[in-house]
Amino acid sequence: MPTKNPACPCGSGHAYAACCGRWHGGASHLRAPDAQALMRSRYSAFVLDLTNYLRDTWHPSTRPTDIEPSPPGLKWLGLTVKRHEIQDATHATVEFVARSRWQGKGERLHETSRFVLEDGRWFYVDGDIHDR
Template sequence: MRSRYTAYVLGLEDYLLQTWHPDFRPVSLDLAENEQIKWLGLRVNQTALTSENTASVDFIARYKIRGKAERMHELSQFELIENHWYYLTGEMK
């Protein structure tokens, strides 16, 4: 989870796509839209193993866009495949 946040901060589209579950992975990301975003921080509220190979992460990411502070609260789902965690989906809260 933290590595994916860092990838968004650094604009690492390849890493984000590689860590996205193949069943849900988009063809590409338009991170150029993120150029206006200044990421301010990540707070992981809760993590939970939901089964032997799935987990959830509740987090808040803070950012500033066009001078206005915002926050994104998401509950993300991940799946463990061959010792690697892959992002499945996220529900905005």
């Protein structure tokens, strides 16, 4: 029997509907309150292949034309937020590690992402990938 309140993919420990699901729902008045919440919701969107949400939360100045769905067989394994830093009232960074497995090989994405707040809404701008 399916779980009534599945855990959120972002690893917060909260139910999806009470966590990233409320941002994915599309209600314009429900926007991630800070860069870390947006980054977590974007990770969950990658897990759930919500490419429209990823596009809508990517800043127009750096947004790719197309966002491809995850390749078949990719399994997201977890997210660790290492730090969330606020630079000023409209800029923040979030350092994270996202783990996945594809074609039998484990992967780690370690990134420090940049976010900007415009018109009361946080957007992902870009990020620096950390080497192992």
